[in-house]
Amino acid sequence: xxxxxxxxxxxxxxxxxxxxxxxxxxxxxxxxxxxxxxxxxxxxxxxxxxxxxxxxxxxxxxxxxxxxxxxxxxxxxxxxxxxxxxxxxxxxxxxxxxxxxxxxxxxxxxxxx
Amino acid sequence: xxxxxxxxxxxxxxxxxxxxxxxxxxxxxxxxxxxxxxxxxxxxxxxxxxxxxxxxxxxxxxxxxxxxxxxxxxxxxxxxxxxxxxxxxxxxxxxxxxxxxxxxxxxx
Numbered sequence: 001x002x003x004x005x006x007x008x009x010x011x012x013x014x015x016x017x018x019x020x021x022x023x024x025x026x027x028x029x030x031x032x033x034x035x036x037x038x039x040x041x042x043x044x045x046x047x048x049x050x051x052x053x054x055x056x057x058x059x060x061x062x063x064x065x066x067x068x069x070x071x072x073x074x075x076x077x078x079x080x081x082x083x084x085x086x087x088x089x090x091x092x093x094x095x096x097x098x099x100x101x102x103x104x105x106x107x108x109x110x111x112x113x
Numbered sequence: 114x115x116x117x118x119x120x121x122x123x124x125x126x127x128x129x130x131x132x133x134x135x136x137x138x139x140x141x142x143x144x145x146x147x148x149x150x151x152x153x154x155x156x157x158x159x160x161x162x163x164x165x166x167x168x169x170x171x172x173x174x175x176x177x178x179x180x181x182x183x184x185x186x187x188x189x190x191x192x193x194x195x196x197x198x199x200x201x202x203x204x205x206x207x208x209x210x211x212x213x214x215x216x217x218x219x220x221x
Contacts, residue, residue: 031207042200042211043157056208091156098207099145104156 002026004105006092012111013082021077021108025094031055032075033093033102034067043091049075050098082112116140117201122216125191133186133215135201140181143205148175148186150197151214157200160186191219 005024013019025032031050035043045059049069057067064082069075079086089109093102118136125131137146148160161168161175163184168175174187188195200214 033207033209035209035211042198042214043209045208045210048207050207056206058208093156095207099205101159101162102149102157102207102209104158107156 004092004094004103006090006105006108008108009106010109010111012113014113015082015084017082017112019079019082019110021079021090021092021110023075023077023092023094023105025073025075025092026103027073029094029096029103030072031095031098031100031102032069033095034075034077035059035091035093036088037091037107038088046077048098055098079110082110084112086110087112116203116210117212119199119201119212119215121213122218124218124220125188125195127193127219127221128190131188131191131195131217131219133188133199133201133217134183135185136183137201137203138182140203141205144203145205146175146177146181146184147202147204147209148173149200149202149209149211150195151200152194152197157211160199191217193219193221195219 033048034046037043047057052072064080089107093104147162149157151157176185198214
């Protein structure tokens with residue numbers, strides 16, 4: 001079946017712009033996760049959803065970052081006033097429930113110039 | 114910060130077993146031990162997880178110490194496709210805190 005998909009695969013933007021990154025989880029997965037990964041580092045947890053609600057958003061670095069999952073399926077990660085330090089690969093994952101294995105998407109590579 | 118400690122890198126020969134160690138001395142009673150791996154230019158991939166008992170699946174085995182303060186991921190016959198960064202994570206929620214992991218090199 002279809003895995004986790006993320007769009008766009010690459011996004012180049014200018015400092016100060018707004019970006020949206022989309023994640024389509026595996027159908028039926030109630031839990032959805034966002035991570036980001038900088039070069040040479042392990043993935044960094046940002047937020048996870050159980051259904052429509054954010055179960056843990058402790059990893060969001062500041063109030064420029066926001067994520068939604070209005071119908072409990074697709075999720076959008078929104079970054080306002082982007083900074084060069086936001087450049088990274090943004091990974092999305094989903095699982096049947098929070099203690100199950102997480103299936104990761106291919107990521108969106110964000111470059112802020 | 115990651116709550117686990119792993120060696121930065123390890124080497125193995127193809128078709129030989131590999132034992133990847135992980136220390137998690139502050140693990141809580143409800144934390145599971147998860148292993149993921151990440152191949153170059155790909156997202157992480159689940160390998161195995163366990164709570165107290167040793168676990169086996171088609172990819173690997175997980176040996177958990179009796180006091181649960183350490184564990185070992187065992188790849189029974191390493192192949193070149195097993196070359197990856199292996200992450201050991203302890204968690205009792207969906208939140209996974211990845212450390213630096215162990216970079217496994219497999220030599221033909």
